[in-house]
Amino acid sequence: MTEVKQLVQDLADQYGRNQESLLPILQGIVNREQHISEDAMIEVARELNISAAQVYGTATFYSFLNTKPLGKYVIRVCKTITCMMHGKNQIIKELETVLKVNLGETTHDGKFTLLETNCLGQCHKGPAMLINDKPYTELTPDKVREIIMMYRDKELRVN
Amino acid sequence: MSDKINLRIDNIAVSVEEGTTILEAARKVNIRIPTLCHHEDLCVAGNCRVCMVEQTGADRLLPSCAMPVSEGMEIQTNSLKVRSARRQIIELLVSEHRADCTRCYKNGKCELQELSSEYIIGESGFIDLVPLKVMTIDNFSPSIIKDDSKCIRCQRCVRTCDQLQNIGALTVAYKGKNMKISSFYEKPMYEVVCTNCGQCVNRCPTGALTEKTYVEQVWTAINNDKKHVVVQTAPAVRIALGEALGMPAGEIVTGKMVSALRRLGFDSVLDTDFTADLTIIEEGNELLQRLKKVLVDGDTSVKIPMTTSCSPGWVKFIEHTFPEYLENVSTAKSPQQMFGALAKTFYAKKVNVEPEDMVSVSIMPCTAKKYEADRPEMRSSGYKDVDFVLTTRELALMIKQAGIDFASLPEDEYDSFMGESSGAAVIFGATGGVMEAALRTAYEVVTGREVPFDNLNITPVRGMDSIKEASVKIENPLPEWSFLDGVELKTCVAHGLSNAKQVMEAVKSGKADYHFIEIMACPGGCLGGGGQPIPTSPAIREKRSKAIYKEDSLKPIRKSHENPEIAQIYDEFLKEPLGKKSHQLLHTHYTERNRY
Ligand code: SF4
Ligand code: SF4
Ligand code: SF4
Ligand code: FES
Ligand code: FES
Numbered sequence: 001m002t003e004v005k006q007l008v009q010d011l012a013d014q015y016g017r018n019q020e021s022l023l024p025i026l027q028g029i030v031n032r033e034q035h036i037s038e039d040a041m042i043e044v045a046r047e048l049n050i051s052a053a054q055v056y057g058t059a060t061f062y063s064f065l066n067t068k069p070l071g072k073y074v075i076r077v078c079k080t081i082t083c084m085m086h087g088k089n090q091i092i093k094e095l096e097t098v099l100k101v102n103l104g105e106t107t108h109d110g111k112f113t114l115l116e117t118n119c120l121g122q123c124h125k126g127p128a129m130l131i132n133d134k135p136y137t138e139l140t141p142d143k144v145r146e147i148i149m150m151y152r153d154k155e156l157r158v159n
Numbered sequence: 160m161s162d163k164i165n166l167r168i169d170n171i172a173v174s175v176e177e178g179t180t181i182l183e184a185a186r187k188v189n190i191r192i193p194t195l196c197h198h199e200d201l202c203v204a205g206n207c208r209v210c211m212v213e214q215t216g217a218d219r220l221l222p223s224c225a226m227p228v229s230e231g232m233e234i235q236t237n238s239l240k241v242r243s244a245r246r247q248i249i250e251l252l253v254s255e256h257r258a259d260c261t262r263c264y265k266n267g268k269c270e271l272q273e274l275s276s277e278y279i280i281g282e283s284g285f286i287d288l289v290p291l292k293v294m295t296i297d298n299f300s301p302s303i304i305k306d307d308s309k310c311i312r313c314q315r316c317v318r319t320c321d322q323l324q325n326i327g328a329l330t331v332a333y334k335g336k337n338m339k340i341s342s343f344y345e346k347p348m349y350e351v352v353c354t355n356c357g358q359c360v361n362r363c364p365t366g367a368l369t370e371k372t373y374v375e376q377v378w379t380a381i382n383n384d385k386k387h388v389v390v391q392t393a394p395a396v397r398i399a400l401g402e403a404l405g406m407p408a409g410e411i412v413t414g415k416m417v418s419a420l421r422r423l424g425f426d427s428v429l430d431t432d433f434t435a436d437l438t439i440i441e442e443g444n445e446l447l448q449r450l451k452k453v454l455v456d457g458d459t460s461v462k463i464p465m466t467t468s469c470s471p472g473w474v475k476f477i478e479h480t481f482p483e484y485l486e487n488v489s490t491a492k493s494p495q496q497m498f499g500a501l502a503k504t505f506y507a508k509k510v511n512v513e514p515e516d517m518v519s520v521s522i523m524p525c526t527a528k529k530y531e532a533d534r535p536e537m538r539s540s541g542y543k544d545v546d547f548v549l550t551t552r553e554l555a556l557m558i559k560q561a562g563i564d565f566a567s568l569p570e571d572e573y574d575s576f577m578g579e580s581s582g583a584a585v586i587f588g589a590t591g592g593v594m595e596a597a598l599r600t601a602y603e604v605v606t607g608r609e610v611p612f613d614n615l616n617i618t619p620v621r622g623m624d625s626i627k628e629a630s631v632k633i634e635n636p637l638p639e640w641s642f643l644d645g646v647e648l649k650t651c652v653a654h655g656l657s658n659a660k661q662v663m664e665a666v667k668s669g670k671a672d673y674h675f676i677e678i679m680a681c682p683g684g685c686l687g688g689g690g691q692p693i694p695t696s697p698a699i700r701e702k703r704s705k706a707i708y709k710e711d712s713l714k715p716i717r718k719s720h721e722n723p724e725i726a727q728i729y730d731e732f733l734k735e736p737l738g739k740k741s742h743q744l745l746h747t748h749y750t751e752r753n754r755y
Binding site for chain 2: 038041042045046050051052053054055056057060061
């Protein structure tokens with residue numbers, strides 16, 4: 001059995017095989033694999049006896065359910081109104097410059113992916129972003145540059 | 160009745176059952192409220208909001224398709240407030256719609272176009288969003304074209320594929336301004352579980368889902384003097400074509416259709432009904448053979464229940480969904496493909512035409528037939544057996560293009576050979592029809608007596624119930640079939656793939672012990688096919704069904720094996736059912752397909 005198949009089966013054993021199990025299973029795949037591959041979606045459809053297109057529809061509806069392979073560090077900048085008023089556009093511009101990617105893309109070394117997301121519940125401290133699970137708030141272009149440098153340093157030390 | 164609800168719509172008093180929607184109540188008093196996402200065959204979606212009406216005393220407008228009536232309601236369907244809300248909705252829809260009506264396949268038959276012409280949209284105050292959107296046109300399938308730039312996201316197609324067909328080939332992907340109707344991973348329709356049934360095409364209000372048309376190719380063939388163009392017409396076309404040419408539903412137009420086809424310039428006007436009769440002989444014999452092998456020889460490699468194979472939507476469905484049951488599907492080709500294989504062999508010889516100079520066209524109530532004709536197996540004559548498949552709608556279009564006044568045409572008769580048919584062939588067009596036709600013949604082959612139903616009408620398999628069952632007890636068979644003595648032949652009939660799925664799941668779980676199962680992919684059978692005139696509704700399908708059974712009752716010959724041309728073709732060419740020639744030309748095999 002392939003690894004994805006095994007993973008999907010384990011998740012289905014854990015969360016059940018009905019309509020309501022779909023979201024937790026997809027979330028479980030993202031936690032393990034970062035993104036939900038085409039094969040994983042087909043396996044989920046088979047386990048839950050629903051159509052693969054339905055799985056795709058659900059996966060594309062939620063921005064946290066990635067359907068594309070992502071970098072090691074996924075940066076999600078809040079795009080909702082408060083953060084927008086606090087200048088999230090400058091933040092994104094700075095990230096694009098530092099990382100040399102456009103919004104939605106992954107760096108060549110596969111380390112960083114730059115995405116937008118909806119409100120993170122940090123509106124009072126906007127603009128806000130997440131790097132993987134870690135929130136960063138009250139961002140400024142300078143602060144963003146420092147944060148990215150820190151991650152790059154960390155990566156260099158790992159290698 | 161006392162539990163009626165009384166209300167007034169545009170000042171007209173209406174009294175209806177509880178639970179009726181405002182929309183239905185308005186229809187009762189002949190007030191038309193525009194709709195887009197609503198369809199009589201589907202559950203309420205309530206997402207387009209063009210059906211909004213005003214209730215006196217309420218601030219908010221109500222969606223009439225979703226809102227049940229209540230006592231004393233005062234409804235305005237055409238107040239200023241309603242009109243302005245409707246206009247805004249239509250303007251918004253059009254602002255993200257590639258509205259090139261003059262070039263559009265749906266021009267003149269489009270619900271969005273009709274609505275915007277009624278509301279005289281004119282120059283819009285909204286920004287034109289079309290150039291800003293990335294929208295794809297998928298035209299890889301031989302059956303269906305999906306053009307996202309024409310989609311208004313009413314989701315009729317998604318509901319059709321999910322509720323009526325239980326396939327879920329289409330889904331709503333992404334959200335907000337990026338929301339779109341998508342297949343799995345936005346793959347071309349050709350690559351996914353779509354069965355090409357065209358039920359979504361039949362219900363799409365715009366040009367976002369249409370059949371792929373071959374009208375121009377057929378005109379070219381007709382105008383090529385070197386080509387002999389043969390046309391065949393499926394059973395269900397003759398009882399629906401009139402609807403697309405201004406006639407009411409349920410008219411039998413067989414004779415007029417034949418005249419029209421001659422006027423269009425087809426060289427031989429022949430009938431798929433002939434090969435429907437032939438299918439009964441081949442498939443009926445196959446069933447009896449299977450029963451013999453299982454019951455007498457104990458051969459476990461032979462599979463029972465046998466299912467029909469004439470609906471290409473059903474065939475593709477089982478290839479994707481229940482591939483472990485492919486050996487249960489009759490190997491007999493569909494009547495269309497039997498016809499095609501015979502046209503370029505037997506018939507070509509008869510009329511002295513080289514098969515490469517023959518173009519074979521079929522008129523079908525079906526979009527899946529286009530895909531079927533394209534399958535690599537369907538070249539038994541050494542050529543593409545059926546070159547072009549046109550839907551009932553495309554034939555209507557050709558008749559209009561040729562300037563023919565259909566209603567005033569005289570009645571004409573099919574050419575011969577391969578133009579003669581029985582009543583049993585006509586009813587192929589209705590759910591239960593193949594079963595009835597097969598039983599009329601099989602019972603008589605086995606017992607030497609007519610099937611024991613009043614006037615040959617096997618009523619238990621008729622009608623629109625989703626899953627029908629009938630059993631026929633075999634008594635005093637002819638000596639050759641003595642092993643069937645006392646056997647209760649159990650049959651099942653399902654139409655619409657969601658019902659088909661239920662039946663197959665019952666078979667899989669061992670809960671069903673049928674011998675023979677008829678399945679048609681479309682609701683109502685071919686008469687409700689994806690290529691039939693638009694609109695369709697339960698009432699329209701009912702009328703078409705009545706017409707089919709009437710046509711059967713009027714036929715002098717009502718049993719396939721009594722069609723004299725059938726006897727003749729076995730005599731002259733095929734020799735015997737399931738014989739060598741039959742295997743070459745009239746039988747096929749199936750392929751397992753992917754799960755998405
Ligand atoms: S789908 Fe309808 S409104 Fe749109 S371009 Fe075609 S005819 Fe016009
Ligand atoms: S493809 Fe047609 S039926 Fe489906 S959502 Fe778009 S407009 Fe509606
Ligand atoms: S053609 Fe039939 S199977 Fe294919 S998407 Fe439309 S309704 Fe679904
Ligand atoms: S608006 Fe950005 S965190 Fe709430
Ligand atoms: S027709 Fe009522 S909301 Fe679409």
